[in-house]
Amino acid sequence: xxxxxxxxxxxxATNLSKHYGKTAALDGIDLTIEEGRIVGLIGPNGxxxxxxxxxxxxxxxFEGKLSVLGLDPRNQRTELMKxxxxxxxxxxxxxxxxxxxxxxxxxxxxxxxxxxxxxxxxARTKLNPALRVREMSKGMIVxxxxxxxxxxxxxxxxxxxxxxxxxxxxxxTFYETLLNDYFDEQKTIIVTTHQxxxxxHILTDLIFIRDGKIAxxxxxxxxxxxxxxxxxxxERADAARAxxxxxxxQIFGKSIFLFDGVPRATLAEFGELxxxxxxxxxxxxxKGTYA
Amino acid sequence: xxxxxWLVKRExxxxxxxxxxxxxxxxxxxxxxxxxxxxxxxVAGRRVTSHLSFGIPWDQLSAQxxxxxxxxxxxxxxxxxxxxxxxxxxxxxxxxxxxxxxALYDDRKDRSVLFWKSLPVSDTATVxxxxxxxxxxxxxxxxxxxxxxxxxxxxxxxxxxxxxxxNPLPVIANSNPFGMFWRLLLTVPVNALWALPALGxxxxxxxxxxxxxxxxxxxxPLLAVILNxxxxxxxxxSFSSKFLSNDVxxxxxxxxxxxxxxxxxxxxxVGEMASSGSSLDGARxxxxxxxxxxxxxxxxxxxxxxIAAGVVMIAATIWMRRRRIESSV
Numbered sequence: 056x057x058x059x060x061x062x063x064x065x066x067x068a069t070n071l072s073k074h075y076g077k078t079a080a081l082d083g084i085d086l087t088i089e090e091g092r093i094v095g096l097i098g099p100n101g102x103x104x105x106x107x108x109x110x111x112x113x114x115x116x117f118e119g120k121l122s123v124l125g126l127d128p129r130n131q132r133t134e135l136m137k138x139x140x141x142x143x144x145x146x147x148x149x150x151x152x153x154x155x156x157x158x159x160x161x162x163x164x165x166x167x168x169x170x171x172x173x174x175x176x177x178a179r180t181k182l183n184p185a186l187r188v189r190e191m192s193k194g195m196i197v198x199x200x201x202x203x204x205x206x207x208x209x210x211x212x213x214x215x216x217x218x219x220x221x222x223x224x225x226x227x228t229f230y231e232t233l234l235n236d237y238f239d240e241q242k243t244i245i246v247t248t249h250q251x252x253x254x255x256h257i258l259t260d261l262i263f264i265r266d267g268k269i270a271x272x273x274x275x276x277x278x279x280x281x282x283x284x285x286x287x288x289x290e291r292a293d294a295a296r297a298x299x300x301x302x303x304x305q306i307f308g309k310s311i312f313l314f315d316g317v318p319r320a321t322l323a324e325f326g327e328l329x330x331x332x333x334x335x336x337x338x339x340x341x342k343g344t345y346a
Numbered sequence: 347x348x349x350x351x352w353l354v355k356r357e358x359x360x361x362x363x364x365x366x367x368x369x370x371x372x373x374x375x376x377x378x379x380x381x382x383x384x385x386x387x388x389v390a391g392r393r394v395t396s397h398l399s400f401g402i403p404w405d406q407l408s409a410q411x412x413x414x415x416x417x418x419x420x421x422x423x424x425x426x427x428x429x430x431x432x433x434x435x436x437x438x439x440x441x442x443x444x445x446x447x448x449a450l451y452d453d454r455k456d457r458s459v460l461f462w463k464s465l466p467v468s469d470t471a472t473v474x475x476x477x478x479x480x481x482x483x484x485x486x487x488x489x490x491x492x493x494x495x496x497x498x499x500x501x502x503x504x505x506x507x508x509x510x511x512x513n514p515l516p517v518i519a520n521s522n523p524f525g526m527f528w529r530l531l532l533t534v535p536v537n538a539l540w541a542l543p544a545l546g547x548x549x550x551x552x553x554x555x556x557x558x559x560x561x562x563x564x565x566x567p568l569l570a571v572i573l574n575x576x577x578x579x580x581x582x583x584s585f586s587s588k589f590l591s592n593d594v595x596x597x598x599x600x601x602x603x604x605x606x607x608x609x610x611x612x613x614x615x616v617g618e619m620a621s622s623g624s625s626l627d628g629a630r631x632x633x634x635x636x637x638x639x640x641x642x643x644x645x646x647x648x649x650x651x652x653i654a655a656g657v658v659m660i661a662a663t664i665w666m667r668r669r670r671i672e673s674s675v
Contacts, residue, residue, distance in 0.1 A: 115671075132468075142464075149458035153359075160355070163355075164349045
């Protein structure tokens with residue numbers, strides 16, 4: 056049989072566009088996301104992240120070609136949702152529902168849901184079956200949602216700002232649980248968030264989106280190769296500046312330059328090399344977005 | 347089919363309060379008022395209670411039972427069974443009206459639609475589950491509660507009769523509870539089909555409105571009637587205003603009232619009987635619910651045109667549900 060599965064595209068978009076009136080929320084993007092990746096979709100407000108996710112989930116019309124797990128999300132949403140899960144920020148669980156009812160309902164309608172798994176996840180929380188969503192804190196709601204979603208054997212998990220408004224304890228455990236108890240090579244996760252620093256160590260791929268276009272799409276390994284930060288003392292700063300850094304900032308009287316595609320050996324002459332954080336890379340890439 | 351069962355269950359969970367507790371409290375209130383009325387009569391003497399006994403023509407019934415007029419008394423009991431259902435139906439109208447207007451709007455407003463849409467459930471199944479809930483589930487629950495309340499009423503009558511040294515069983519034997527049960531049950535599918543245009547229209551508003559589905563649902567039919575009035579006042583070709591307001595606009599909103607298809611003359615007579623309490627023509631009322639009489643409504647074009655319009659509007663609702671996810675609130 057097909058024991059060694061070829062990495063196949065989970066999401067394949069060609070010239071994907073979406074217009075609201077005259078403004079383009081997505082402006083002809085091409086995108087490939089492969090199996091077994093954890094992809095961070097990062098962009099400023101209004102860049103088109105949510106629109107892209109909605110298109111992938113079959114929640115919005117779009118122009119261009121898009122296939123998700125080989126299905127067309129526009130007219131095969133029901134089929135698609137058997138293999139795709141999503142959490143669209145907290146507080147989208149209906150407020151009237153009880154924990155017990157939510158589990159029963161998902162178990163009733165979802166062919167790939169495992170009640171045992173879900174109960175095991177819930178047992179680790181303080182949620183009891185008779186509790187209603189409206190009586191829960193934001194953190195508890197997300198625990199319930201996560202328990203429901205992780206009990207579904209899905210191929211693609213889409214998270215749109217999943218930890219918005221949660222305190223740091225919930226945020227930490229959210230990603231830890233996801234990584235330890237859920238993720239494996241057959242699964243793919245796409246996540247958008249503004250708290251980039253919290254997910255950067257779990258991502259395998261990064262996509263920057265800006266004004267409906269893809270500003271950067273690469274694996275974390277490729278990014279580490281391509282982008283290098285150098286800490287330069289003031290007397291050599293001008294020389295470094297002449298090499299066209301894409302960003303410059305000051306710290307402790309030294310300048311930190313961010314270079315794109317300059318060989319490591321060349322940069323090493325200027326000072327100490329560092330790996331840029333995603334947020335620094337993001338700021339450099341998105342310069343002038345709100346100007 | 348399994349998915350559909352869970353969808354209908356979901357509706358019940360969310361709207362237990364409207365579907366079960368509203369008819370429960372309405373019938374309970376009627377029962378309590380009846381008991382209070384009977385007690386008052388017993389304590390204060392005869393003929394002061396017709397206002398207190400709230401819809402149940404107790405004076406007449408007690409007089410018939412006392413005088414041993416068993417046939418009349420039996421028919422009186424049947425009428426009271428129907429009345430329990432009528433009261434529940436009035437409350438059911440309000441429950442259904444607001445249920446339908448919120449059915450595809452509330453989850454967009456609180457964004458929980460994103461959760462529902464993350465499950466492998468088609469929009470068609472979602473919309474149809476709401477149609478089935480409003481057309482079948484809620485009326486059946488209401489009917490069951492009215493029936494239980496009527497049994498409670500029979501108990502009250504029996505106790506009263508025993509206290510007066512009368513055997514209540516011959517009276518009940520002269521009524522026809524099982525026949526009435528089936529006759530009332532058989533009106534449920536007729537109600538459902540007659541209500542299709544209102545079900546379709548209210549759900550369509552619910553799926554379509556970005557805010558205030560209530561205004562859309564009420565104002566559009568109203569505006570149509572008013573505009574038509576102007577057109578006809580200017581002497582231009584127009585619909586008969588009676589047709590437009592009763593058969594179109596009225597039907598789009600009020601046909602969810604159970605039994606609103608009943609021949610108007612029957613309704614008027616039942617109303618008169620209930621209000622005056624003078625001549626309980628039980629035979630006539632029971633006859634109005636005769637299945638051959640009830641199902642004659644299928645001979646009216648209005649029934650079939652309504653069904654067709656309802657189906658079209660439900661299809662439009664499904665189409666709308668696929669596209670519209672945001673609300674503006």
